[in-house]
Amino acid sequence: MASNRVAASLPRIGVTIGHVPQKLKTGGIEPSRRARLEVLRRIVTRTVREERVELKWNRAVEARPYLERLIQLGVERGPLDEYTSEMMDWWLPEKDLITKMHEVIVPRFQNRESPFTSLFRLPPQRLQQYIQNKREVWKRYDIGVLEIDGNPFPPVQAENQEQSNSILDALLSDALRNHHITLQEKLETSAK
């Protein structure tokens, strides 16, 4: 805020970003804004190392834009930029990850637009917290999977299943194909 900006603005980030930063549970560490950044830093570091992580949904949603921005800095400005290296140093305290970021992850997205990450929601999990006077306390967790695209793991989402051959699908796909063709022809004739 106080110091002058040096470089040109970055493009927008292609993922959902709320207009208010969400509070994260940090175990009562003060100040909470610092603790929030520390939580996010751990998530970002872990994601860069493992490329696919399973998190609580709200944390995954909150950490995703930070990861996106970090990759974007690498893609747009490169490792020699002062601001980029400062941010990389802070967000990736393990130094081998900075090398990985610049040599493995950033080249992957050199010719790509954001988003560079994917987020999937898994079914919620119910986990037992503790037993108090024979009373079991359970808690429900929303789970998200955050991953950097182009990772070597098998895809989270199943590939598109082959086209069904049922009567309705066969007829409807044929009808739609012809419908589009006639629309296209109409457009072309009207354009002439």
Add this chain to the structure above:
Amino acid sequence: MKVPVRSLLALRKTSTTSVAAVEKTPSPILSSEFFDHIRHQVYGDAKKVDKIVVTVKNVDEDSRPVLVNRNVSTAFHCFNHLSKQFADDSVLVEVSPSVGGAYFSSVNQPIADQSEITRIGFDTREHVNLVNEAYWRSCSLVTAAFLREALSGDVDFGFPVDNIQNGFFSVAVKGLDGNVFTPDELNTINRFGKTFIREEKPFETLSIPQSVSEESGIQGDHLVRIGRQVFATNGPVIRSTRQIGRFSIFKSKIGASDDSEVLVGGVSIPHCQPTSSYSWSLIAKNANQKFSRTQ
């Protein structure tokens, strides 16, 4: 509903008054009595009852043996022992007799021998093409059936082989003297057809051996009875008209090969594959265009 079509055709008959000398074909008159006669011939006397054990194979659960009557009970009866829903949803059945090779048959065809049977529904994954063929064949048979009920004159039917990919099925009607139906008439026929289909008539099927078909001059290896109408055809058909959902006869035209026959085109979707009226209108329009384009 029946009357207006009849009178309509009758009116046209009188107006044209060109009663051609109808040459008698060697094929027999396919009537309900004839169907009973052939059934008696193929499967023997219904009064003499033999018991056989048929094993109904269920995909998820274990197979289940069922005691039924030889040559009388059909696969539909066997399925009914499991549940009515299970039986109602069946389209075809795969029969593996204890002697001889497995074959696919209609659900309403009597079982001749001790065997294992497997139900095939519209939700099948392996036999999609088989089910589609059977459904398309059944649709043209149903069309022929209600056309014969609706038309007063002597009409004969041919069944051109249509693929699902064509987008329509067709029936060749002989004996209309090259008169195609007007859109009004097609509307009336469609309404009549709808009531016919709603009556939930089963497709009673007989598999005819080569010798019997040659002897009685039936063209085809299956004999199908829908209500009181009997047709010969070349493969298995679905269980009942209840399984037919949206159904429409949209056009008729003079046949390409023969001027005397009129081709009637239609399209249909199974009842268990519901769709919006918009999609249905797209399908019907596409089928109509394709039917008009083909020669």
Add this chain to the structure above:
Amino acid sequence: MFRPAAREVVKLPTRFFSCKSEPTRAAPAKKSTRKELAGLIPAFPEIYPDFLQSPVWNRRNALKEELERQDMLERRMNIDIPEFYVGSIVAVTSSDRNLGSKEHRFVGICIRREKEGLLHQFTLRNTIENIGVEVMYDLYNPTIKKIETLKLEKRLDSDLTYLVDALPEYSTFDFHMEPQAHPAGTPIPVNEVKVKLKNPPWTRRWEILSYRGIEDTWTQATPWFKRKLHKTLVNDYEKYDLIANYRTGSTKEQEVFVQEQMQKFEKERHAAGLTRRRILKSAASHK
């Protein structure tokens, strides 16, 4: 026994996700256009802070911004608004009907530029007869007759409000100062002067706001204030919050959109032959 087809079919699990994104494999992808567009200014947000969007997201309204932009461009066709930054020395001549000359000229250092759109304001500061004077102008106020940049430079900070607590020599400028020309195409010079603050109390606790242009605030403080201020709020980690910056900053897409609109507007006016005035210009990136 003859089996016509395989009985077992592998059923793939079909899942439905609430999230729209799909895991695109990184290898083959569309080539994006990362080339710099011709004639666009990299330092646009600094030169034209009035053309940015509001940092508060729910106050951003595309229609309002569009209408305001039209008005701003029209105004810029009638008055030459030069490029100036926080830290530049600016002279503003505004009309004042109560004065004999009917106009009033004020010279001072620009210490703030704030707000977006038609409401954009900038504040000039000077010391007149040993009294600090700050005049806040609306950039699009129609009574402003002329704006001149006497000295085009930047300071280390983008907000010089702390000059109010600095020694008066740092905000004293000659009213008859000659304008200094800036050679076109050279980068804007940064004046790296560090100001000395007066002794506390100050209007704000400048020492914790991480300003770079303030010299050594601690040693000058008296023991009483040292005791009082020694518990300080450390928040220098805030700069690592990448998304906090993103929320308040502008994006490249928006800047490109606005600049293209300005170029188009200029071209239309030039083609009509009404004016030769240029709106979109930058001293640093001038060729």
